Amino acid sequence: MINIDISRKEAWDKVSGKAKYAGDYVFPGMLFAALYLSKYPHALIKSINLDKAYAVEGVISIVTGDKFNALCGSVLKDRPPLAIDRARYYGEPVAIVIADNEMAANAAAALIEAEYEELPIVESPTAAIMPDAFLLHKVEDYEKAVDDVHPQKGANISTKIKIRKGDINKGFKEAAYIEEATFCLPQSDHIAMETRCAVCEIMADGSVNIMTSSQSPFSVRQQLSKIFKIEEGKIRVHVPLVGGGFGGKSAVFQEILAYIASYSVNGRAVKLALMREQDIICAPCRMGLDAKIKFGMDKEGYFKAAEMVYLVDSGAYCDISPKIAQAIAVDGTGPYNIENVYCDSMSVYTNHPYVTAYRGFGHESYTFCIERVVDKLAKKAAMDPFELRLKNCIRYENFTPTQVKLNESNMGNLEACLNMLKSIVDWREDNRVISRNDKIIAKGISAFWKTTNTPSDAVSGAVLTFNSDGGANLTVGVVEYGQASKTHLAQILAEKLSMNPGRINVNIDVRTENAPEHWKTVASLTNYLAGRAVLNAAEDALRQLKALASVALRCPVEDLDIENERVFIKHNPEYFIGFQDLVHGLKYADGNNYGGQIIGRGGFGMSHLTKLAEDSGKGKPGHEWTTGAQEVEIEYDKNNHKYKILKAVTVLDIGKSLNPGIDKGIVKGGMSMALGIGSREKFVYRDCRTENTSLRTYKVYHKEYDAPAFIVEFVETPNKESPYGSRAFSEHGIIGIHAALANALSAAAGCEIDTLPLDGEAIWQLMEADK
Amino acid sequence: MTEYSGVVEVRLDINNEIKKTEIRPSETLLYVLRNRLGLTGAKPGCENGDCGACTVLIDNMPIKSCLMLAVEAVGRKILTVEGLKDAPAQKAFVEKNAFQCGYCTSGFLMVCHSLSINHPKADDKRISEWLQSNICRCTCYEEITAAAKSILSR
Known part of the structure; x- marks a missing residue:
């Protein structure tokens, strides 16, 4: 099952229009959000006039930054979800309009009027670290979300990492040739074909349902929990297929805005789907x-x-x-x-x-x-x-x-x-x-x-259940955005269980309330991080299958092996029992049942990282x-x-x-x-x-x-x-x-x-x- | 020329079914397919005619449905990805691994399906010309090109 060419698990859905992405779903009574973005790369926002925007028929609410005075960030908490008093880039979200249709939301966003007072701009990182550079932030005031980040007080520097190995002066003394060069490489964008989209609904008990195009559903849960002080388990993040990520959808971005939008309309479901132009200038890009x-x-x-x-x-x-x-x-x-x-x-x-x-x-x-x-x-x-x-x-x-x-x-x-x-x-x-x-x-x-x-403590997990016909279901927290992780993981499991990968169903959508935590679907790490969890889940299931089969086949566990959904006696393979007769318990002719349901569970975390x-x-x-x-x-x-x-x-x-x-x-x-x-x-x-x-x-x-x-x-x-x-x-x-x-x-x-x-x-x- | 105003009822011939729906005349075909008729196979990627993720066939020719008003499609035969059933292009895309995330796939499939109808003996230059209308961000186009070639009788 390893080193073979098989099609993606979701292949036929993707060639029939049945594959569903976040923007394809419709929720009853769903409202629509549109963003008003900063017109200046660096400016104080002196006032915002919403009168004309509110006059558009269908507009229900408009939110500005002063309503949510919280800073977010997964490393250093430096970013307000909506600009508060000051915008620091052209395209920064300043206000969200919520309306009962997309046309009204967009029309109203275009009618928002703001007065700005321009501030000096910092146009390159080289200029930004000059002693007289205008400071974008007071980094020393920000709360760290992790302890190994080193913001430099009084500078435009969010971290400084030093590598010192050997003796650099000695090294250059030994050199017969020295080459020096400077480079200035521009920013660019991910341009995933699916632009970012989130739908958020807040339930009567304050719990939150979010559907989003994200590579990091568990980070969405964690970030929202921290920013808005909601218990993590009360936030349910659902990620269907994602239309390309390339890292760009690992940041928690549109989900925060969708939550704010839903909150402002008494928790009604609100969809925020970025238009391409906004996805380019407003959402995070490449360094x-x-x-x-x-x-x-x-x-x-x-x-x-x-x-x-x-x-x-x-x-x-x-x-x-x-x-x-x-x-x-x-x-x-x-x-x-x-x-x-x-x-x-x-x-x-x-x-x-x-x-x-x-x-x-x-x-x-x-x-x-x-x-x-x-x-x-x-x-x-x-x-x-x-x-x-x-x-x-x-x-x-x-x-x-x-x-x-x-x-x-x-x-x-x-x-x-x-x-x-x-x-x-x-x-x-x-x-x-x-x-x-x-x-x-x-x-x-x-x-x-x-x-x-x-991170040195990144984790993953896998849960393995079986159907009454002996087929297997694998649940992981890994998002599918084209990297074929679900297929790779099915192959890893199939190899371990010696079964046909076609008989293994892998959850395509991720729901944080059901799937075990998977750090993020990034860093090309899934085959290792989730793969090891899958192997552990398989080991766990194999142990249970053999234990139960040893009762049925009346032999020691160590005499048993497994292949093609059967547990058999190694030296006498005609004695076997099929998965279908084991996975939901052993069934006896008189109706007795023994053993309950077999569920394999596997956890895995990075080790020895510092x-x-x-x-x-x-x-x-x-x-x-x-x-x-x-x-x-x-x-x-x-x-x-x-x-x-x-x-x-x-x-x-x-x-x-x-x-x-x-x-x-x-x-x-x-x-x-x-x-x-x-x-x-x-x-x-x-x-x-x-x-x-x-x-x-x-x-x-x-x-x-x-x-x-x-x-x-x-x-x-x-x-x-x-x-x-x-x-x-x-x-x-x-x-x-x-x-x-x-x-x-x-x-x-x-x-x-x-x-x-x-x-x-x-x-x-x-x-x-x-x- | 028919004039429309306010909310109007139109009849659209989609995938060999007549669909009656109420629309505003300013709505694009893409909007109507996705939001009025639940046909979400055509995707919005740019809504500006640049990416082709929303491609459907109008009278067997590929059209970016974000650039066409739904009222312009009245009286013409619309084919969306949902209307393909066991089409050679679908099988070819699966066999050649001609997609990764799948978001652009409906559009490319419709382009290839149309190419096989209109130019069954297309040469490399024409294949390239047709495939240039759309963007795929995941693949290098090699597999999509291979899939297109495999359904042509060259």
Whole structure:
């Protein structure tokens, strides 16, 4: 049941229009909410006039920030759900209109009039940390939601993470080559095809029913409980299928607004569905990054020292950005063995839209910087960029920047990934850059790693029940947004129980009142975190099945084995009893019943993870590191600087692929997003106002006429603590592709290309600046 | 040209059934399908004609239902994803893993279904041209392209 191609559990629902997402549901008497957003990126809100809005027929209530004086945040509580007196980004929610139809709600929201007094804007993280920068927040006044966040008093800094390993001065003294570079990478957006949506109803006893498009139903419950002082068990969160997440739906956002809206109309059901334009400018987006990188290399080509400053552009509120800054810090050298490391990684406030998790959790940003620097070093020392990576790549027995010792279980085999990539792309000195008249064909490569960066106490659980025909039902708290977790988990369970995965029903919708807590469906972690819980539930059920079967078959438990929904005697398989005669108790001819119902339960939590030491960063941030190597091949036109992508390749150590067809498709999806980041995606600002607010002006990767070949191959070095050896892989396709693209373009154009995104004009501008 | 005002009753031919419903003339076909008739297979992704998640067929041609008023569809044959039954495109999408989250799938299915009706021998260029009308954020389009090709008699 492992390493086989089977279709997604919900496949036929998705090709028949029957698959239901939060926005598809209708509740009796449901009202509709619409948002009024700040017109300024930074301003005091002097007054709000609701008269014209209230005059619209159908409007029932309008809520402004002063009605809910609470701050929210899963790391640092810095964000009012509705702006109170002051707006810090263009598009920040200022008021919610509730009406009995969508048209009235939207019309009324457009009629809200507010008077603003503009404040100075902070346009980049680099500007934000200048001593005279205007302060967006008084961070020292904010309550911490976790204890390992380090806001810097009197600064626009929500956390600062320090990595100190070895002796950086000694390292640079040993260096024969030093390469320094600065980067300024823009913010962009998740653009999940389903925009965010929540429906909230408050019951007469104050309990809350919420349906939402979320990756984190249990965080929704916890956050609402804390903000509005409601017992967690009284909040019931229902998440049906989710139309893409990419991290963006891990933040608790629309649910808080939907609760406020419902509260203002005496608990009636209210639906808040964001229009695309609002989903882009108002809901949390992807980080930007300013970075300064300095690498020292000795004359043999070994990296001796790495010094990095990373400034995560968190936008106006920090949300999970302090944890992204931390994730960047812990892996921030790239996948290389470097003994002397000095890194400061900060999450920094600006007047941009606020950010949350995004596929790669910062790795898709910093890896670009590191991989460009590695290519520059190779050029400086006249070395082959592949050989340089192979020479320095992180290996077993090495230590990470936070001083975790690596072994073949807790890390993928990067050397094997690089070597496989080399043979797939036929990497040779004489074919890396080939000129053909006005066209240049060039290859670029990159390497990456990523650990999971989970809280040290993240948990999951699984409940296994059986039907009277012997089939099984698996209940987990994992959200399905396309990553095929329900299918993967069914396979893990099927393998353990030696039964047909088709006979295992997995709950697609998550209801927090029924499903065991699952931290969040993020970090490509489900096959491990929930997978281990599923294995534990299976063990529990197997033990019960065998115990009951030993009564029926009148033999010792240790003589029994299980296959195809039967418990049989190992040395005499014709003696068996089917699951259907066991799972609801043993039935005797005289009507007696013995044993009750068999229910398997499994809990699992992360173990041995630690918080990082504040002075050195020492600590264990994740249970494993996934590794991989990527290549992009382009055809560049010297005359107009335009280029065509011919090929994109990923080799990734997946540990064990549970479902190769689906798994490769997921990695390719990440590569496709990376080509978007590489070639076109960014928020365009004018004075911190987002200008490309629709899918007509914010372009994502489309089907191309000359689509590149997407190639994905797996190395399989099992992670011994993960189900069947599997490793995290779902988000990783995105990490290094745009770096490989920039490396290929730099080689083709003969110009150092350190910005994103890259179109013909961007390359032309860099070449002009280079002259 | 028919004039409409206020709330009007229209008859729409959807999936070979005549649906009678009251609408306001300003309502888009997407809105009427989803909110008046409960046909939620067509999805709102942008309501601006950019993403194609709301694609349905009008007289066998793909139309973004967020860009068409419901009153414009009166007298024409509307096919939504709910009207597909064992269509080759559905099977092909399942077999080729041509979706992940599934939100864009109804739209892409209708495009591919229409392509197979109107251009059963479409070449690569035409397939690309048709698939460019829609956005999928999860896949790299390779599997969707493979599914489209598999139902054409090329």
